[in-house]
Amino acid sequence: MNYWLMKSEPDVFGIDDLQQSPNQTDSWDGVRNYQARNMLRDQMQVGDLAFFYHSNCKPPGIVGIMEIASRAYPDPTQFDPDSDYYDPKSDPANPRWYLVDVRFKRKFARMITLDELRSHPELADMVVLRRGNRLSITPVTKAEWDFIVALADSRD
DNA sequence: GCCAACGTTGGC
């Protein structure tokens, strides 16, 4: 099983929105980057766990955990002219963009902010912390995962 | 296939 970190802007779709979705499950649409798509499509497995990361907000950071609830399938928003994620160049016979369903697992008692992530030498190699990183989906190692979960369950 | 111009992400 694999571990991931997935970014979303809370103004658009935050962890509370996922928790309030039917069956606490929703489709993670709108991924429009080939590297992120490849990971989502080729490597994500049902049962994988992912950190829910709030980006483009103050402060950014990890707010909880979700579970990958489906294999990848074509993202319908790419064919919807009314969607912000519409891609007129995507051929329905050969879809360009994919998504997975995700299920809410839990919200952390406290957010683990980006600043805090950066402050721990144990997390120095995290892909999401690398300079210039812009991927909305990044892999997380088991060691990083366990460390962050322990942080979230600690008092400070 | 190169690369300049442009668009996007996302922290600050």
Next chain:
DNA sequence: GCCAACGTTGGC
């Protein structure tokens, strides 16, 4: 709102 660090586009 700014801008660094990308990724994408399209002329050549």
